[in-house]
Amino acid sequence: MEQLVNCYKALGDINRLNILKMLSGHELSVCEIMQGLNLSQPAVSHHLKILRQANLVESVKHGKLVLYTLNTCGLNHTYSLVNNHLGELRRFAMSENKPSALRENPNYCELMGLKRSICEKDE
Template sequence: MKLFLKVMKALAEENRVKILKMLEKGERCVCEIQAVLGLAQPTISKHLKILEDAGLVKSRKQGMWVLYRLSIRGEGNEYSDMMLSILKRWLNEDKEVDNLLIKLENIIRDCQRR
């Protein structure tokens, strides 16, 4: 029950859902997510930690950067696997999500320049 509730609580916040929709397009660093959402870096990091604790995202270190991606089936838990599968089919025609993804396409990650 606790794990189920952790996943549901992680998905119950608008900016965390937006982050997941952005990560559907591939791996991202905090600076890219921050640039799109316009939130402070600590806020983005807190959201990502909640998503990671729920099994919805994974992170990896690349030099001084931490890159985040969606968990793939089996990396998270049965609830996160199911919700990610469902979320991929939801909000795909939502104007707000569309605008975020357009903005994301125009972001150049500082770590890509190095």
């Protein structure tokens, strides 16, 4: 489950999605990514760290220069994790919902020690 959370965390930011798009078919340095996204070096490094931790990008050192590319194996693994998770959610959504305990016992909230108003909020 932690891997799935890391995948969603890595994919849940517009700048990280843009970095992945920029790296599609290219190897880029931090400076090139900074220019493309108009972000500071610390911000780009932070985003790259999260993408590396999720195994979505990898870095290769050429002397003093560090270049980033997409990690094909990591992307395939992420695709599989997300696809399996969405498949589970889809199966749950298509199955018959188990009725809420409130349908069977209108005093359920009070029995659980909660105020009835909490159970009735629609926000």
